[in-house]
Structures are given as structure tokens and as C-alpha cells.
Amino acid sequence: MLRFSFKCFIIVLVLFFGVLLGMQQANTGMKKMKGYDDPSLYNAFTVTESDKGDIHASILGESVTSHDLAKKKEKLEEMKAYNFFSSVGRGISDAVSSAFKKAFQFISDL
Secondary structure, eight states: OHHHHHHHHHHHHHHHHHHHHHHHHHHHHHHHHSSSSOSSOSSSEEEEEEETEEEEEEETTTTHHHHHHHHHHHHHHHHTTOHHHHEEEHHHHHHHHHHHHHHHHHHHHH
């Protein structure tokens, strides 16, 4: 099961980077077709390094930083969001697990 999960993860990762590469190639082709550099056409994925050594990444023209991720995490923690489907799924999972444990105990007692 672990090998299967690992293989699936690798395949998804390769396909994700393939999509990003395809978007980058499409962007380059559009720039060549237009004949000039249009600032409204963003690269799919760019990584730049500043003079201070800071690394900045952007995906589809939007800057991605660790500070943004930390702010989003804090915001989610503040909201204390309640997910109905998550709690229902957890309840069903507990019920099925306990049912199977009881069934296996019953079979093992015979």
C-alpha cells in the first residue's frame, strides 16, 4: 500500500510540473506570436533572487511567500471553522471501526 501511495504521489507531482511547463511554453509561444513583450502575460512559474539573497517565487503572476501562508493559517485558526462533513465522516469512521473490531472479536472468540 505504501509503494502504491508513493507511486501515485510521484505521478501526480510529475503531472503537476508538466502542467506548469506546458503553461510556460504556451506563454512563450504567445509572446512570440504577438511579436513584442506584453506585461499582461505572466510566466507560469518564476523564481528570482534579490541582491540580499532573498528568493521570491510567483505562480501565475501572484507572489508566493511563507509570510502569506502563515497569515492564512492564522486566519483559519481565528475562524475556528466547523466542517459538518468532516465531523460526519469522523463519526461514520469511528462507527465502522468499532463494528469491525466487535465482529473480529466475536469471530476470534468462536
